[in-house]
Amino acid sequence: MINEEIKFKEVRVVGVDGEAVGIMSSDAALKLAYDQGYDLVLMAPQAQPPVCRIMDYGKYRFERDKKEKEAKKKQQTVELKEIQLSCRIDTHDFETKARHAVKFLESGNKVRVVMRFKGREMSHVSIGQEIMNKFVESCSEVGSVDKKPVLDGRIMSMVISPVKLK
Numbered sequence: 001m002i003n004e005e006i007k008f009k010e011v012r013v014v015g016v017d018g019e020a021v022g023i024m025s026s027d028a029a030l031k032l033a034y035d036q037g038y039d040l041v042l043m044a045p046q047a048q049p050p051v052c053r054i055m056d057y058g059k060y061r062f063e064r065d066k067k068e069k070e071a072k073k074k075q076q077t078v079e080l081k082e083i084q085l086s087c088r089i090d091t092h093d094f095e096t097k098a099r100h101a102v103k104f105l106e107s108g109n110k111v112r113v114v115m116r117f118k119g120r121e122m123s124h125v126s127i128g129q130e131i132m133n134k135f136v137e138s139c140s141e142v143g144s145v146d147k148k149p150v151l152d153g154r155i156m157s158m159v160i161s162p163v164k165l166k
Helices: 027-034 057-074 091-105 121-140
Strands: 010-014 021-025 040-044 051-055 079-083 111-118 143-152 155-162
Touching: 010 040, 021 027, 021 143, 021 155, 027 040, 027 111, 040 057, 040 091, 051 057, 079 091, 079 121, 091 121, 091 143, 091 155, 111 143, 121 143, 121 155
Parallel strands: 010 051, 079 111
Antiparallel strands: 010 021, 040 051, 111 155, 143 155
């Protein structure tokens, strides 16, 4: 809240330089701020009495928005990429999928590896487990298993996270 929006009887006022001016009525504090050519900004409404600061509100808002944008730039978003395998996958197809997974992990994304069992393949879950373990080995340089392979119905899935390089 700024200027006329502040409806408290008394407020503790902090000056432009950060020095304490004192406790005064909100009208007197507003007049003091206007006389100096600044705004009266409510900083701590929960304090007793509430704390207001005399400052250039437009400049304050600009600086705050600039800091938020800078923080957002530094933030890294992690996507979850999915790679699908089958228990009848051929070696070249397997290597291609493993290369894709390595690319995803190097770019900082997590990889979800999914294997669907169709028909009678359900009786050969151990083959699927072996393929999953082989896939983990092929990605071990850039990623580590975040969630171990789990069989859920006809789908076996696991999550591989990128390893932080030092």
